[in-house]
Amino acid sequence: MAAAHEPNARADAASVLDYDAIIIGAGISGMYQLYRLRELGMRVRVFEAGTGVGGTWYWNRYPGARFDSESYSYGYSFSPELLQEWSWSEHFAGQPETLRYLNYVADKFDLRRDMQFRSRVVAAHYRESARSWEVTLHDGSRHRARFLITAIGPLSAPTLPRVEGVDSFAGQSFHTAKWPHEPVSFVGKRVAVIGTGATGVQTIAEVAKTAGHLTVFQRTPNWCKPLHNGPIDAQTQVRIKANYPEMFKRCQETFACFIHTPDPRGTFEVTPQEREAFLEKLYATPGFGMWQGNFRDMLTDREANAVVSEFVARKIRERVKDQKVADKLIPKDHGFGTRRVPMETKYYEVYNQPNVLLVDIKETPIARITPKGIETSAADYEFDIIIFATGFDAITGSFDRIDIRGLGGLRLKDKWASGPQTLLGVQVEAFPNMFMLVGPHTALGNIPRSIEYNVEWVTGLVRYMRERNLTCADARPDAVEAWTDYVKAMGTGLLSNEVNSWMTGVNSNVEGKQTRIIARYSGSAPAYRAWCDAVAVKGYQELALA
Numbered sequence: 001m002a003a004a005h006e007p008n009a010r011a012d013a014a015s016v017l018d019y020d021a022i023i024i025g026a027g028i029s030g031m032y033q034l035y036r037l038r039e040l041g042m043r044v045r046v047f048e049a050g051t052g053v054g055g056t057w058y059w060n061r062y063p064g065a066r067f068d069s070e071s072y073s074y075g076y077s078f079s080p081e082l083l084q085e086w087s088w089s090e091h092f093a094g095q096p097e098t099l100r101y102l103n104y105v106a107d108k109f110d111l112r113r114d115m116q117f118r119s120r121v122v123a124a125h126y127r128e129s130a131r132s133w134e135v136t137l138h139d140g141s142r143h144r145a146r147f148l149i150t151a152i153g154p155l156s157a158p159t160l161p162r163v164e165g166v167d168s169f170a171g172q173s174f175h176t177a178k179w180p181h182e183p184v185s186f187v188g189k190r191v192a193v194i195g196t197g198a199t200g201v202q203t204i205a206e207v208a209k210t211a212g213h214l215t216v217f218q219r220t221p222n223w224c225k226p227l228h229n230g231p232i233d234a235q236t237q238v239r240i241k242a243n244y245p246e247m248f249k250r251c252q253e254t255f256a257c258f259i260h261t262p263d264p265r266g267t268f269e270v271t272p273q274e275r276e277a278f279l280e281k282l283y284a285t286p287g288f289g290m291w292q293g294n295f296r297d298m299l300t301d302r303e304a305n306a307v308v309s310e311f312v313a314r315k316i317r318e319r320v321k322d323q324k325v326a327d328k329l330i331p332k333d334h335g336f337g338t339r340r341v342p343m344e345t346k347y348y349e350v351y352n353q354p355n356v357l358l359v360d361i362k363e364t365p366i367a368r369i370t371p372k373g374i375e376t377s378a379a380d381y382e383f384d385i386i387i388f389a390t391g392f393d394a395i396t397g398s399f400d401r402i403d404i405r406g407l408g409g410l411r412l413k414d415k416w417a418s419g420p421q422t423l424l425g426v427q428v429e430a431f432p433n434m435f436m437l438v439g440p441h442t443a444l445g446n447i448p449r450s451i452e453y454n455v456e457w458v459t460g461l462v463r464y465m466r467e468r469n470l471t472c473a474d475a476r477p478d479a480v481e482a483w484t485d486y487v488k489a490m491g492t493g494l495l496s497n498e499v500n501s502w503m504t505g506v507n508s509n510v511e512g513k514q515t516r517i518i519a520r521y522s523g524s525a526p527a528y529r530a531w532c533d534a535v536a537v538k539g540y541q542e543l544a545l546a
């Protein structure tokens, strides 16, 4: 347990610390960071709000939850033994399988003994005199460590819509990211789904299979693309396991760590026939290829983007029988790929079912949620179940929910009031010894690939400090400025930065998040790693080390 008093001298500091490092979160990031810090012989504690490991895959148990990354490209790459032991059953595994996988990893590496579940961190304050962090849990207990590592997830702070009566519904209601551990039956039930983002699209396609009646409340349609999932047969399994080194090497080389990467050709450098054939091929290819592997100018050139958008719009019109409904499902305010592209399995066909209704809440906004159901400006709907597929306060949301204070009591939330500023997405100036995994302005993409890199970089820094008896690492302001400028430069010219989405920091369900910011790093993953590697190789001159 933590000492109640502030130590007087730094020399005493180590003796009163409970741990060398505290990690917040037991998802993919927290699990791997624990593994690596243990190798350095450190005393580490992981505090996790949930009752088990897995993060995203622990919380998001909603029907239809599954990968958009190819399963084998998503799993950890650090252990060849693990890679050979684990066999993914599908090209895009469902949530139960991924959660089983992460539990298997936790067992294999005996991770749970340093983890404390049901432990939500409510505050983390830097103690300058002791060069350490004091972390407070929701039960009031306090714990001290030299290093604080946040592994709290870019998509882990769920949000509800800001409408009157949101808590008043008398039937069953669920947020997709707080789904119960017990099965929920929709058979014969009147079900509402609010939200048509990546999660909503997966949920809707699954719920429509059994619901008595399904009403979908859509504010912003998204450009969705068929996932084309399927089982992995024995022969393919052998091939996948034999090819892991090459596959991960490819993920290191591609723009966003996926197995897909942009085609070097420009949209208008090929004949219309070649273009059409290429787009058909991408539409029929499993996974994110249509988004991540399209013509190189698809996300920067308005006309190129319009060609792809029109292609997908045509597909929607072909798949949905009622053309008025099809029209509502076709996005008008953004082009294909400029927001996160939901992957779907027979999503559009759902709207051909007689028991499914699409309500456009831009036309007829939700006025309130009532004990019986949902009232829009045009009608009252009664339901047995309401599902909120309303997503997350992304990227900075999980930070905002913790009272994080650095030097002089500076609040992180205040520091980031007009948008995050970081060094490499890992450090924030005036928050010494705090390292963020998958923090704002880090490379994302196929996220576990970025997580492994982040973890290894942080581990390298910690090792460097311990070898030299250094106890304090703070980001230098000029280095933060340089990185922030680079992040901004990388976003220049991207069509996605002209669109409201969690990627531009806009969330109408969250107060104060109505203005676009540069919320994420949108350069390539190799460029990100090159910058980070250079900082390490030159002895971390971008950090003030003491």
Ligand SMILES: Cc1cc2nc3c(=O)[nH]c(=O)nc-3n(C[C@H](O)[C@H](O)[C@H](O)COP(=O)(O)OP(=O)(O)OC[C@H]3O[C@@H](n4cnc5c(N)ncnc54)[C@H](O)[C@@H]3O)c2cc1C
Binding pocket: 024, 025, 026, 027, 028, 029, 030, 047, 048, 049, 050, 054, 055, 056, 057, 058, 060, 065, 066, 067, 068, 069, 074, 119, 120, 121, 122, 151, 152, 153, 154, 155, 156, 199, 398, 401, 402, 437, 438, 445, 446, 447, 448, 451
């Ligand atoms: C439905 C869904 C599907 C996705 N599919 C893909 C995909 O196909 N490919 C891809 O690359 N990415 C995908 N992602 C992104 C996914 O979040 C990352 O791939 C990855 O799981 C992030 O891991 P993490 O450990 O960094 O964060 P998380 O998995 O979010 O884990 C963070 C953990 O921190 C805990 N935590 C947060 N705050 C606190 C606190 N204050 N105190 C204690 N504990 C706290 C949370 O409870 C959680 O367990 C998906 C996300 C969602 C929501």
